[in-house]
Amino acid sequence: MRFIYACDIHGDEYKYKKILAEAIKQKIKYLVFGGDLLPKNCSDRYNEQKIFIEQFFNSYFTELKEKNIKCVCILGNDDLEQLDEIFEYECSKFDNVFNIDNKKADIQDISFIGLSKVLDHPFGCKDRVVIEENLEMQFQLSRIIYVEKCRNMLSIDEWKEYRNSIEKMENILEYLPKITEGKKGIYVFHNPPFGVGLDVCIDKRKVGSKAITKFLEKSNAYMSLHGHIHESYRATGIWKNELKSTICIQTGQTERGNKNLFYAVIDTDTNYSDLVLLKE
Numbered sequence: 001m002r003f004i005y006a007c008d009i010h011g012d013e014y015k016y017k018k019i020l021a022e023a024i025k026q027k028i029k030y031l032v033f034g035g036d037l038l039p040k041n042c043s044d045r046y047n048e049q050k051i052f053i054e055q056f057f058n059s060y061f062t063e064l065k066e067k068n069i070k071c072v073c074i075l076g077n078d079d080l081e082q083l084d085e086i087f088e089y090e091c092s093k094f095d096n097v098f099n100i101d102n103k104k105a106d107i108q109d110i111s112f113i114g115l116s117k118v119l120d121h122p123f124g125c126k127d128r129v130v131i132e133e134n135l136e137m138q139f140q141l142s143r144i145i146y147v148e149k150c151r152n153m154l155s156i157d158e159w160k161e162y163r164n165s166i167e168k169m170e171n172i173l174e175y176l177p178k179i180t181e182g183k184k185g186i187y188v189f190h191n192p193p194f195g196v197g198l199d200v201c202i203d204k205r206k207v208g209s210k211a212i213t214k215f216l217e218k219s220n221a222y223m224s225l226h227g228h229i230h231e232s233y234r235a236t237g238i239w240k241n242e243l244k245s246t247i248c249i250q251t252g253q254t255e256r257g258n259k260n261l262f263y264a265v266i267d268t269d270t271n272y273s274d275l276v277l278l279k280e
Contacts, residue, residue: 035076
């Protein structure tokens, strides 16, 4: 299977259209999106993201179908959990679109399995946030913490207590669907693994998941695809690494409004993958 992988597009219609144009140009019939798909810097995030799903994605998925292109995707931590049902409904309208968050899609000889959850971070919106063993609370950049699909507000002290009751990454990974026997497993996890150079912030902090690292080391998966940390590749020069037999890829992304675009072209039949910086 040959596909384009990209992540952290944050509702940038220009980038979505460029990816589709490249797929058509290169005769690639599969797109994989690794989370943070919806607009981020919004005055009314709920309604703007909802409109983006119902209008832009409806049009985009329709065009993909017309071009005989399949799409595998998950949302990310900046995509509101309140909209999960709406996003799932939109995806379900198309037989060429597969929302694999906490689910599996077997396509040709590949088992795609996805997860949108991320580790606790310093930002106020705690959608999709989980903890893991020995993960200390980071310094919080916001004095107000939004939890329970952003419907309730907590103080930082309240969040410190509340976070002890939320799910652990280890448990979520354990109950993911299993790779179908005889197929190559590809995990699409928004959060990158810890310790292989794909999780490094601009200030050199490593924010990957140690639980994901351990999981992938034991998984015997063919590949894992990640996002979340836009600047990691620019900080380390690393976009691809390995955990035992699993190829781990995190392409990074330019910020919204920057017309340059990072994506990877991956061919599972030839074990070929290449990072592309498409410049305007």
